[in-house]
Amino acid sequence: MAKIPFKVSARTARLIGRENIASSKGAIIELVKNAYDADSSLCIVYFSSDSLYIIDAGEGMTQNIIINHWMTIGTNNKETDYFTKTGRVKAGAKGIGRFALDKLGAQCEMVTKFNENIHTDLNEHGEKSNYNAYHWNVNWDDFEGEFKTIDKVEADLIGYEELNYKDYIKDNINNQKIHEIINNNDFTSGTVLQISNLRDNWEDYFIEQLYSDLEVLIPPKEQGNFQLYLFSKNNVNKYGEVLGSVCDDYDYKLVAKADENQNVSIKIFRNEYDLETINPKLFEYELFQKESYTKSDFERGYWEISTSFGELLPGFKKIDTDNILSQIGAFDFTFYFMKRTYMTPDLEKFFYNKFNSNERKDWLNKFGGIKIFRDEFRVRPYGEVKDSAFDWLRLGARKATSPAPTSHPSGSWKVEPDNVAGAINITRISNLNFQDKSSREGLQENEVFKVFQNIILKIIAKFEEDRAKIARQMWLFYENVNMDAKNRKQADELAKKILEEDSKNSYQTNNNSHNTDSEKVILAKSLRDKEEEIEKLEDEQKMLRGMASSGIVVASFAHELGNLKDILNARVDDLKGLLLDKAPASLFFGTPDFLNPYVLLEEMKAQDNKLQNWLNFSLASAKKDKRKRKKIYIKNYLTSIESSWNTILMNRFISLSIECNSLDDIDMRVFEIDLDSIFNNLIVNSIDSFMVQKNNSNRIIEIKQSDNDKEIIFDYFDNGIGLSEDITNHQDIFEPLYTTKRNRHTGEEIGTGLGMWLVKTIMKEYDGSVKLLYPKNNGFGIRLSFIKRYKKGEV
Structure with missing residues (x-):
């Protein structure tokens, strides 16, 4: 009986590898892992105009390694040989990482110089070769073709007798920051991968996403051992070393270490409470007499407990016939809990430390989620923000089944997934399963x-459990100390009860009783309405406080920004004057624009003008006199609006037409910043509308002012795309947080949803009205009507 071998088509082999790399970002991460496994101290990811480079300073590859490992699909050498020469545990294992190259582009070139202190290069006869480096080239499209088997696909391999690796990189990659890294590090050996004919559109939006992914690729504590850089030719100064973020602004931190014998040590750090504000009488309560909860425990800031897998999962050992617990292995787990915000009354009730909620939200939005790291590299997609696996522990579902507040008597409070971050560290050695x-x-x-x-x-x-116990006792203490608050709560409950009874007994016939009950109902309704009004005002205050922060920043740096504005006026002209003495413009006649310093200076001047206009606009908005109610002459004000926006609109080919139809020069006594908020928001919306408009016809904004016996009227129009057809109720645009501005790549909301809400809110404060208009040109229109009591002499 004949023995016949299996054959694998080249296309099938390619699909096995390529389809097993889930995404382009994942492919780049696989190649970064290869650099780590090569004992490189760093890895550089560089996007040029048409290629992607992955550069390392590792041990490189000999001819034998290229042929028997790099060119062999599914090698298991990393499964049998766990450690690198320096003792790192290798991050790769399946032998299909090189297909990440195919995932990224159709063409790949590799130049690798091996470390001669580690490797000896032998030729096909087993003799030492004369080469110290190799050039490898493959076209992945060669894998396509009918009846083509894998052994018929070949890559080109050329040897170099003398290659200076550092000079090779500098000669082929024109990036000063990369040159600086190479000059400051040992690049006697390593590997450069150049991937061309890229399969994805690497716009800056996607490079920025990749940079964010790389930030959480390596635990921050490991970054001294392996440095990672990302650069882009199109944004030279935007990227650089990829640095993670160590969390030091937390409410609670938990550190757990499990060993091979299933023992677990847990250390819990409390950073949520402001000890200086805690009433000493709180520590007289029974809970705070117990170990881990005494005043000295709070002052120390942490407490510890020792447990085991069996104690954590009571009863499981008896049914663990497969010895699953023993297969888990050693790991360590660092967990952070961080409130995103807090209500002011909670500071008094729970003695919280104050914190910057905006900074916390930004940090959690970027680094939140519980991630798994294996041998110093992140295992995706666990804890990945905006991914379905962000909440892989199902903390959200757990919270939904037990929605109790922190101070609930049951002590069953559960943490929300949006308020946590953490890292679980495992290894291929200890966690084989x-x-x-x-x-x-x-x-x-x-x-x-x-x-x-x-x-x-x-x-x-x-x-x-720890946080819930403490919160419960603090809540009880607050209730005992603050009887007034308790009485208010009882009043709320009584008002609710009266209104419920009034609804049931609306046909009561007893007049005396009816009069008494009516008075109770009036008081109850008044109390309810006041509570609702207070709640609404508090919500508005929060939104306005957040919006004010950017204005505060501008106002704080107004002086410095003003100096910068003055410098921008003349710096290019000064540079040109100095250059003329040394190298007159005639020397550069016929020089390409991108090498001509005079052309570059003109481009720089144009950018300075744009920055100067933005500074003028921002600083004008921050002037203190705009925050005072004063007499505003309408014609002068509209002229100032036109002047402020003129350059910005011209750069976008938008014309602004202002028409004042009042016979007199009417004035209004208002806050100028309120008028600014109205018109600036409307103009910004118009600009956004024009930017997404497919038809690049004349872009026009019109402001028409008129008046009658009762009102001063502003009609605002643009000929942009108008309101979206998807808005079923057009009045929804005046609701807070309602927006139709979305990211074109992901569909996510990117607008604040506050602009039109602000317009309506301001008009309401002046007892004015807002009415949507529908111009014939299908653009956007709105009428703003101020009643004339704000006219001259009538305030």
Whole structure:
């Protein structure tokens, strides 16, 4: 009987590799891991105009390594040889990482110089070769073709007898920052991958996303061991070293360490409470007499507990016939809890430390989620922001089943996934049963992994129990000390009860009783309306406080920005004057524009003018006199609006037409900043509308002012795209946080949703009215009507 071998088509082999790399970002991460496995101290990712480069300073590859490992699909050398020469645990394992190259582009060139202190290069006869480096080239499209098997696809390999690796990189990559890194590091050996004919559109939006992904690729504590850089030719100064963020602004921190014997040590740090504001009498309560809750424990800032897998999952050992607990292995877990915001009354009730909520939100939006790291590299997509696996522990579902507040008597408070961050560190050595999915997108979710998830949840529960116990006692203390607040609550409950009874007994016939009850109902309704009004005003205050922060920043730096504005006036002319003495413009006749300093200076001057106009606009908005109610002459004010926006609109080919139809020069006594808010928001919306308009016809904004016996009227029009057809109720645009501005790549909302709400809110404060108009040209129109009591002499 004949023995016949299997054959694999080249296309199938390619699909096995390429389809097992889930995304282009994942492909780049695989190549970064290769640099780490090569014992490189750093890796550089560089986007040129038409290629992507991955550069490392690792040990490089000999001819034998290229042929028997790099060119062999699915090699298992990293599974059998875990450690690199310097003792790192290798991050790769499946031998398909090189197909990441195919995922990224159709053409790939590799230049690699091996470290001669580590490797000896042998030729096909087993003799030492004369080469110290190699050039490898492949066209992935060669894998396509009918009846073509994998052994018929070839790559080109050329040897170099003498290659200066550092000079090769500098000669082929024209980027000064990369040159500086190469000059300051040991680049005697390493590998450069150049990927061309890229399959994806790497606009800056996607490069920025990649940069964010790389920021959480390596735990911050490991960054001294392996540095990662990203650069883009189109944004020279935007990117650089990829640095993660160590969290030091937390409410609670939990550090858990599990060993091979299933023992777990847990250390919980409390940073939520302002000890200086805590009433000493609180520590007389029974809970605060117990270990871990005494005043000295609070002053120390942490407490510790020792437990085990069996204690964390009571009863599981008896049914663990497959010895799953013993298969989990050692790991460590760092967990952070961070409130995104707080109500002012809570500061008094729960003695919270104050914090900057905007900074916290920004940090959590970028670094939030509980992530898994294996051998110093992140396992995607666990804890990845905006991914379905962000809440892989299902903390949200857990919270939904137990929505109790922190101070609930049951003590069943559960943490929300949006308020946590953390890192779980595992290794291929200790956690053998945590295997990658072939797609490199997560771990195989077997029984071991599911039990592991439950152990993590039980560790988190230790923090939840601690916080809930403390919050309950603080709430009781507050209730006892603040009887007035308790009485107000009782009044609210009584008012609610009266209104409910009034609804049931609306046909009561007893007149005396009816009069008494009517008085109660009037008081109850008044109290309810006041509460609703206060709540609404508090919500508005929060939104306005957030919006004010950017204005405060501008106002704080007004003097410095004013000096910068003055410098911009003359710096290009000064430079040109100095240059003329040394190299007159005639020397550069016939020189390409991108090499002509005089052309570059003119471009720089144009950019300075744009920056200067923005500064003029911003500083004018921050003037103190705009925050005072004063007499505003309408014609002069509209002229100033036209002047402020003139350059910005001209640069976008938008014309602004202003028409004042009042016979007299009418004045209004208003806050100028209120008028600015109205017209600036309308003009910004018009600009956004024009920017997405497919038809580049004449772009026109019109402001028409008129008046009658009762009103001063402003009609505002543009010929942009108008209100979206998807808005079923056009009045919704005046609701807070309502926006139709969306990211064209993801569909996410990018507008604040506050502009038109501000317009209506301001008009309401002046007892004015707002009415949408529908111009014939299908653009946008709105009428703003101020009643004439704000006219001259009538305020």
